[in-house]
Amino acid sequence: MPRPNLDTFDRKLLTLVQRDASRGADALAAEVGLSPSAVLRRLKRLREDGVIVATAAILDPLKVGKPNFFLAALEIERERPEHIARLRQWLAAEEWVQQIYYVTGTADFVLVVVAPDVGAYDALMSRLMADNPNVRRFTTNVALGVGKRSLFVPVEPAD
Template sequence: MSRSDLDRFDRKLLTLVQRDAGQTADALAEQVGLSASAVLRRLKRLRETGVILGEIAVVDPLKTGKPNFFLAALEIERERPELIARLRQWMAAEEQIQQVYYVTGTADFVLVVVAPDVGAYDALMSRLMADNPNVRRFTTNVALGVGKRGLFVPIPD
């Protein structure tokens, strides 16, 4: 499904469920101007076509053990497709790595990592280096506080 296949109802639904996926079909229908059954059909189609990738609960980290957030910038040796694919697969399999960005600039990847403490972060990065010899080096920034955290994607009208 392409951007042009999304009508104004789809766009409004996507905005609403990104803000609160727990809303009932009736509540969504009222806000969008459709019937609850039409909303359910549209949401089903958006899931089946991969527009909606998943629905998650956003957990307050302060109420679940106050983990630390680390921003790691990785530099790789060679940009061979098979080596990059292997590294991406490794990072995708690690629960502590929340986000991975392939970027331009001095780093090749920027990671958002959550860990209970510096020791756990260090252990993860030691494994990353040992399991991925194509990673030349990494630098780390420790988040002292979180001003905003989210995955909201603005949907233009």
């Protein structure tokens, strides 16, 4: 898929909506120097082009039950495409798996997992191992605190 051509206005809008997607077209327009209707057209195009893939609310974990964060590193037996695709599909379907990274190094995948407690995390990982025999083993780091949590992607200025 070709990369969309993003101009200076698109890049400014992408930065602004990443910081606060609830801002209205009037406020965004005033900041980027376009009309509100032009801002809405651009945002619609950015969604249609797949640049903006979702709009989400970021919750304070302490106010919704204080979930625990786990960083899991998975090692797989064989890197056959069909095995990797099946594992990715399984992981993507799991609500507690927040992020999935296919990586280089000792591990093959690194996951960010949120769970209510260690027992729930252990049950999830037991299911992962039972349902995915291609996973050789996993290691886990438990987050003792969260210094920063973000999905912000810096958008470089146009050349």
